[in-house]
Amino acid sequence: YPPLTTIPPPAKYGGRHTVTLIPGDGIGPELLTHVRELFRFCCVPVDFEIVSIDSKSTSDDDMNNAITAIRRNGVALKGNIETNHNLPPSHISRNNILRTSLDLYANVIHCQTLPGVRTRHRDVDIIIIRENTEGEYSSLEHENVPGVVECLKIITRKKSLRIAEYAFNAARQNGRRRVTAVHKANIMKLGDGLFLQCCKEVAAGYPEITFDSMIVDNTTMQLVSKPQQFDVMVMPNLYGSVISNVCAGLVGGPGLVPGANYGKDYAVFETATRNTGKSIANKNIANPTATLLASCLMLDHLRLHGYASMIRKAILATVSETRLHTADLGGQGTTSEVVQSVMREIESKGPRTSEQI
Amino acid sequence: MAASSAALSLPKVFRPVLGLGRSGNPAKVWAAAASCRREKSTFVGRIIPPPAKYGGRHTVTLIPGDGIGPELLNHVRELFRFSCVPVDFEVVNVNSSVATEDDIHNAITAIRRNGVALKGNIETNHNMPPSHKSRNNLLRTSLDLFANMMHCQSLPGVQTRHKNIDIIIIRENTEGEYSSLEHESVSGVVESLKIITRYNSLRIADYAFRLAREKGRRRVTAVHKANIMKLADGLFLQCCKEVASGYPDIQFDSMIVDNTTMQLVSKPHQFDVMVMPNLYGNVVSNVCAGLVGGPGLVPGANYGTNYAVFETATRNTGKSIADKNIANPTAMLLASCLMLDHLRLHDYANMIRGAVLTTMNETRLHTADIGGQGTTSEVVQSVMKNIQSGRCKN
Numbered sequence: 001y002p003p004l005t006t007i008p009p010p011a012k013y014g015g016r017h018t019v020t021l022i023p024g025d026g027i028g029p030e031l032l033t034h035v036r037e038l039f040r041f042c043c044v045p046v047d048f049e050i051v052s053i054d055s056k057s058t059s060d061d062d063m064n065n066a067i068t069a070i071r072r073n074g075v076a077l078k079g080n081i082e083t084n085h086n087l088p089p090s091h092i093s094r095n096n097i098l099r100t101s102l103d104l105y106a107n108v109i110h111c112q113t114l115p116g117v118r119t120r121h122r123d124v125d126i127i128i129i130r131e132n133t134e135g136e137y138s139s140l141e142h143e144n145v146p147g148v149v150e151c152l153k154i155i156t157r158k159k160s161l162r163i164a165e166y167a168f169n170a171a172r173q174n175g176r177r178r179v180t181a182v183h184k185a186n187i188m189k190l191g192d193g194l195f196l197q198c199c200k201e202v203a204a205g206y207p208e209i210t211f212d213s214m215i216v217d218n219t220t221m222q223l224v225s226k227p228q229q230f231d232v233m234v235m236p237n238l239y240g241s242v243i244s245n246v247c248a249g250l251v252g253g254p255g256l257v258p259g260a261n262y263g264k265d266y267a268v269f270e271t272a273t274r275n276t277g278k279s280i281a282n283k284n285i286a287n288p289t290a291t292l293l294a295s296c297l298m299l300d301h302l303r304l305h306g307y308a309s310m311i312r313k314a315i316l317a318t319v320s321e322t323r324l325h326t327a328d329l330g331g332q333g334t335t336s337e338v339v340q341s342v343m344r345e346i347e348s349k350g351p352r353t354s355e356q357i
Numbered sequence: 358m359a360a361s362s363a364a365l366s367l368p369k370v371f372r373p374v375l376g377l378g379r380s381g382n383p384a385k386v387w388a389a390a391a392s393c394r395r396e397k398s399t400f401v402g403r404i405i406p407p408p409a410k411y412g413g414r415h416t417v418t419l420i421p422g423d424g425i426g427p428e429l430l431n432h433v434r435e436l437f438r439f440s441c442v443p444v445d446f447e448v449v450n451v452n453s454s455v456a457t458e459d460d461i462h463n464a465i466t467a468i469r470r471n472g473v474a475l476k477g478n479i480e481t482n483h484n485m486p487p488s489h490k491s492r493n494n495l496l497r498t499s500l501d502l503f504a505n506m507m508h509c510q511s512l513p514g515v516q517t518r519h520k521n522i523d524i525i526i527i528r529e530n531t532e533g534e535y536s537s538l539e540h541e542s543v544s545g546v547v548e549s550l551k552i553i554t555r556y557n558s559l560r561i562a563d564y565a566f567r568l569a570r571e572k573g574r575r576r577v578t579a580v581h582k583a584n585i586m587k588l589a590d591g592l593f594l595q596c597c598k599e600v601a602s603g604y605p606d607i608q609f610d611s612m613i614v615d616n617t618t619m620q621l622v623s624k625p626h627q628f629d630v631m632v633m634p635n636l637y638g639n640v641v642s643n644v645c646a647g648l649v650g651g652p653g654l655v656p657g658a659n660y661g662t663n664y665a666v667f668e669t670a671t672r673n674t675g676k677s678i679a680d681k682n683i684a685n686p687t688a689m690l691l692a693s694c695l696m697l698d699h700l701r702l703h704d705y706a707n708m709i710r711g712a713v714l715t716t717m718n719e720t721r722l723h724t725a726d727i728g729g730q731g732t733t734s735e736v737v738q739s740v741m742k743n744i745q746s747g748r749c750k751n
Contacts, residue, residue, distance in 0.1 A: 083584045085583065085584065085587075085591075089587035089588050089591065093584060093585060096585065120518040120519075121518075136551070136582075136585070136586065137585050139585070139587075141586065141587065141588035141589055142588070143588060146555075147554055147555035147556060147592075148552065148553075148554045148555070149552070149553045149554070149588045149589045149592050150550050150551070150552055150589075151550070151551040151552075151553065151586050151588065151589035152548050152549070152550060152551075153534070153548070153549040153550075153551060154546065154547070154548055154549075155546075155547045155549065156545055156546045156547070157544075157545035157546070158545060184534075184636070184639075185483060186481045186483065186491060187491060187494065187534070187535050187537070188534065188539060188549050189483075189487040189537075189539065190487050190539035190540070190541060190547045190549065191539055191547045191548075191549035193483075193487070194545075194547050216639070216640060217639045217640055217642075217643040217671065218643065218671075218673075220618070220640050220643045220644045220647070221643040221644065221646055221647035221651070221652065221671065222647070223644075223647070224622060224644055224647030224648055225647045225651060238582070238636075241582075241614070241615045242614060242615055242618050242640055244615070245615035245616065245618050245619040246618045246619065246621075246622055246644065248619055249618070249619035249620070249621070249622030249623045250622055253619070253623060254619065273615070273616075273619065275616075
C-alpha cells in the first residue's frame with residue numbers, strides 16, 4: 001500500500017522496530033493481544049510499546065502520552081477509543097485528537113472482496129482515500145442563540161491539494177486508471193466547490209489517470225447497485241466516513257477491512273470502520289481479520305514485506321475456510337480458532353530461509 | 358401494497374385529540390412541552406387544509422424542470438386525461454440557466470395559490486457564482502416544506518439483491534447542511550455552516566412519530582453523527598428523544614450514520630422508520646433507493662404545514678437520458694399517485710397505482726435502468742391498458 005516517499009525510513013535498533021500499541025476499548029484489547037501472540041509466534045522483529053488510554057477520564061494526560069509515544073516511534077497500531085456521549089461537548093473525541101495532532105491527513109481503505117466470503121456483490125476492488133483532519137470533523141460548534149446550533153465545516157485549499165496529490169500519487173503507484181472525487185458541490189458550492197477545484201488542478205498533472213467527479217448521493221446509490229465501476233475515490237471527511245462504511249458492508253462487514261492513516265511523518269493502523277464493538281467484547285466472537293490485516297499493512301510500512309505477505313497469505317487461506325467464519329460472516333467460529341488456524345497455516349509453510357525474509 | 362395514504366390527513370380518531378388548529382386542546386405531548394418552551398408552536402396539530410376544489414376539479418401546479426422531467430410529466434398528464442382524473446395542471450416553467458430568480462418566484466406563487474405541486478428536478482448550473490442558489494432548495498425553503506418523506510418498498514417483479522424491504526425515511530428538508538451559508542474569510546479557507554435548530558428538529562421528530570403511529574409502525578430510528586458533531590447532532594438527537602417520550606407505544610433508537618449505511622447494505626430489514634437531518638437523509642435515501650431497484654422506481658413527497666410538493670425521491674435530472682424514450686416513468690407515476698392521495702382522490706390513486714404495479718410485474722416491459730429494454734411509452738401504454746381492463750371489470 002502506497003508508502004509516502006516523504007515519511008523517513010523507520011528506525012531500527014538492533015534490527016528490531018518499536019511500534020506504539022494503543023489497545024483502546026471494546027474488542028481492541030483482545031484483538032491486539034492476538035496480534036502480539038501472532039507476531040511472537042512468527043518471530044517478527046517488532047516490539048510493542050503499549051500505551052493505555054482511559055476513555056472515562058477527562059484529563060488529557062493519557063492522550064498526550066500516547067501522542068508522544070507515536071512521535072517517538074513513528075508508527076502505531078490502535079484499537080478504537082470510545083467517545084463518551086455524556087461528557088460535555090468540550091470533551092473532543094480522542095481518536096479525532098490523535099489524528100489532528102499527528103496530522104494524519106490521509107485515511108486509506110482498500111476494499112476488496114475476499115475469496116471465500118459470500119457477498120451480494122462480486123469483484124469489488126475500491127481504494128478510498130479520505131481527508132482525515134478537516135471537513136465536518138473540525139469540532140467547531142457554537143450555540144449563539146439558545147436552540148440554534150451552528151456547526152462549521154472547514155475546507156482549505158492547502159489540505160484539499162494535499163489529499164488530492166496523495167490520491168493521484170497512490171493511484172499512479174498502484175497502477176490504477178481512474179480517480180473519482182465525491183462531493184456535494186451543487187449545494188455546498190464554496191466548500192465542496194473548492195475541494196473539487198483542487199482535485200481538478202492536481203488531476204492536470206497526471207494525464208494518464210482519468211479524473212471524474214460524482215455527487216455523494218448518486219455515489220452511494222451507484223455503490224449499492226454497481227460497485228464495480230469505481231476504482232480510486234477521494235473525498236472530504238464526512239463523505240469518506242459514509243462511503244467507507246458502505247464499501248465495508250459490500251465486501252463483508254466491519255470485521256474484514258483494515259484501514260491506514262498516513263501523515264507526513266507518522267502512520268497509524270487500525271480497522272477501517274473504527275468500531276469499538278462493545279457488545280461483543282471479551283466473548284471470543286469478534287472477527288480478528290481486520291486487525292490482523294491492519295498489522296500486515298503496518299509491516300509493509302516498516303518494509304518487512306516478507307513477514308507481511310506471509311501473514312497475509314495465511315489470513316486469506318483461513319478466511320476462505322467457511323467453517324472458521326465468525327458470527328459476523330454467518331459462521332460459528334471463535335476468534336481464537338481463527339488465530340490458531342492462521343498460525344497453523346504459517347507453520348505448515350515450513351521454516352523461512354534467509355532468501356524469503 | 359404501496360399504501361402511502363396522505364400523511365397529514367389524520368384519521369378521525371386523532372382529530373379530537375390534536376384539534377384542527379381552530380379550537381380544542383393540543384395533544385398531551387405539546388401541553389407539557391409548550392409550557393416549557395418559549396417558542397410558539399404553530400405546527401401543533403395543524404394539518405394541511407383540505408384541498409380547494411372548484412366545480413369538483415383540483416388545480417395543481419406542474420413544474421416540468423429539466424432533463425427527463427418534461428417528458429415524464431407529459432406522460433402523467435396523458436395518463437390523467439385518459440383516466441378522467443379531475444385535476445387540471447397549471448404549468449409553470451423554470452429556466453435554470455438564467456441568473457434572475459423571477460421564474461422560481463412565479464412558481465412559488467403558483468404553488469401558494471394551488472397548495473399542491475408536481476415537479477421535475479431543476480438543474481443547478483455549477484458554473485454560476487455561488488450566489489446563484491439551487492432552485493429546488495429555494496423552493497423547499499420558501500414554502501417551508503420541512504418534511505421529505507420517502508417510502509422505499511421492494512416492488513414485486515423487480516429483481517434486487519435484497520427482498521422485502523419496507524423502510525420509511527423522513528428527512529428534514531429545510532436546514533442542516535443545506536443552509537447555503539458559506540464564506541471564505543481567509544483566501545483558501547472556506548467555512549460552511551450547518552445549522553440545526555431546536556424548533557425544526559422538534560417539528561420533524563413530531564412528524565416522524567405521528568406518521569409512524571398513523572401507519573402502525575413499531576420503531577423509529579434517528580440517524581446522526583453526535584459523537585463528532587456533539588452540539589448540532591446532539592441537539593437533534595435530544596429533540597427526538599423528547600418527542601419519543603410522548604409516544605410510548607413506539608420504540609425509539611438511534612444509530613450513527615456510518616454504521617447505518619453499513620447495516621443498510623448488509624441487513625436492511627432491521628429498519629422501519631428512520632428520521633434524520635438533511636444531508637444524512639440525502640445519502641440514506643439514495644442508498645435505500647439503490648437497494649429497491651434504482652432511481653426510477655421510488656417516489657418522494659415534500660410536506661409543509663400548508664403545501665405539498667411531489668417529485669421523484671432521488672431528485673435526478675437524468676440529463677443523459679433525456680428525450681430518448683428510455684427513462685423509467687414509474688417514480689413519477691407513483692409520485693402522481695401520492696399527489697392524488699393527498700387530494701383525497703383515493704380511488705383514482707389506487708387505480709393508477711394498481712396498474713403501475715401490474716405493469717412492473719411484466720419483465721419484458723422493464724426499462725434500461727432495471728435491466729430491460731422497454732421504452733417509456735411502452736410502459737405508459739401498458740399502464741393505460743391495465744386501467745382500461747380494470748375499469749371494464751367494474
